[in-house]
Amino acid sequence: MTGLKGLQVGESLEAITLPPVSRLDLIKYAGASGDYNPIHTIDEEAEKAGLPGIIAHGMWTMGNLAKLFTPYFEEGFIQDYSIRFKGMVFLNDVITLHAVLDEQGEEELSFSVRAANQDGRDVIKGNVVFCKRFITAAT
Amino acid sequence: MFEHTIGKRSEKVKNRVERGAVKKFAEAIGDLHPIYTDEENYSRNIAPPTFPRVFDYGNIEELNLPNKGLIHGEQNYHYERPLFVEEEILCYAEVEDYYERSGKSGNMGFLKVKRYGEDPEGKLIFSEEQVVIITEAVRKGMTV
Numbered sequence: 449m450t451g452l453k454g455l456q457v458g459e460s461l462e463a464i465t466l467p468p469v470s471r472l473d474l475i476k477y478a479g480a481s482g483d484y485n486p487i488h489t490i491d492e493e494a495e496k497a498g499l500p501g502i503i504a505h506g507m508w509t510m511g512n513l514a515k516l517f518t519p520y521f522e523e524g525f526i527q528d529y530s531i532r533f534k535g536m537v538f539l540n541d542v543i544t545l546h547a548v549l550d551e552q553g554e555e556e557l558s559f560s561v562r563a564a565n566q567d568g569r570d571v572i573k574g575n576v577v578f579c580k581r582f583i584t585a586a587t
Numbered sequence: 588m589f590e591h592t593i594g595k596r597s598e599k600v601k602n603r604v605e606r607g608a609v610k611k612f613a614e615a616i617g618d619l620h621p622i623y624t625d626e627e628n629y630s631r632n633i634a635p636p637t638f639p640r641v642f643d644y645g646n647i648e649e650l651n652l653p654n655k656g657l658i659h660g661e662q663n664y665h666y667e668r669p670l671f672v673e674e675e676i677l678c679y680a681e682v683e684d685y686y687e688r689s690g691k692s693g694n695m696g697f698l699k700v701k702r703y704g705e706d707p708e709g710k711l712i713f714s715e716e717q718v719v720i721i722t723e724a725v726r727k728g729m730t731v
């Protein structure tokens with residue numbers, strides 16, 4: 449692993465493609481997060497809400513997207529993480545996570561981040577500011 | 588219809604960044620880095636950035652949201668530093684704004700709720716802002 453130091457503006461972190469979304473993924477997230485809204489786990493409830501089927505928690509996708517940065521948590525931390533929810537994620541969707549470096553400051557790195565489905569459509573989109581100040585405070 | 592709740596906030600609630608809950612959460616988002624769980628090789632374990640979802644922020648008086656039919660529009664986190672596993676945090680929530688706009692599916696309500704996590708000395712660790720969209724159909728179904 450090379451770390452964030454060598455990364456140039458315009459370059460991307462290595463994208464991650466998730467396995468197809470399964471019901472178990474969403475049941476696990478419901479349990480771990482405490483978000484038991486049934487449109488994420490029970491077909492009938494999703495249909496009652498006018499959806500074609502259950503949809504992933506937006507926060508499940510947002511949680512997944514942040515893991516692009518986890519390998520660098522010994523260099524710093526996520527200072528700001530802003531997301532707009534753009535589209536729904538259905539069962540068996542294949543989601544790919546992307547981050548591109550937009551700006552490089554002395555202490556802060558700004559990234560555009562997004563998660564897209566198998567059709568290339570963004571389902572969530574936003575920004576991450578990664579702060580390198582933490583290194584000294586952490587150890 | 589939620590205008591009157593702007594500025595209302597909850598009482599602070601004491602939460603702990605529970606080790607088991609962090610592990611379960613990291614697993615649920617497929618983020619299995621040892622920095623969250625390995626006590627041997629890290630002086631301090633941290634929690635994933637979206638972990639504050641699990642905290643109790645208390646109840647905001649007069650803010651009675653339906654538990655169905657809400658659309659999560661935006662979510663923003665700001666951290667002063669990462670959350671450490673097993674630390675205690677005081678959490679509370681505040682209604683930041685509410686406004687309505689007409690759109691394709693009628694009049695939409697936009698509710699901005701801001702949540703905070705502080706250390707026991709009252710120093711901010713993180714804040715998060717959530718924008719919830721409430722459709723006209725949902726609001727009509729509510730009894731206020």
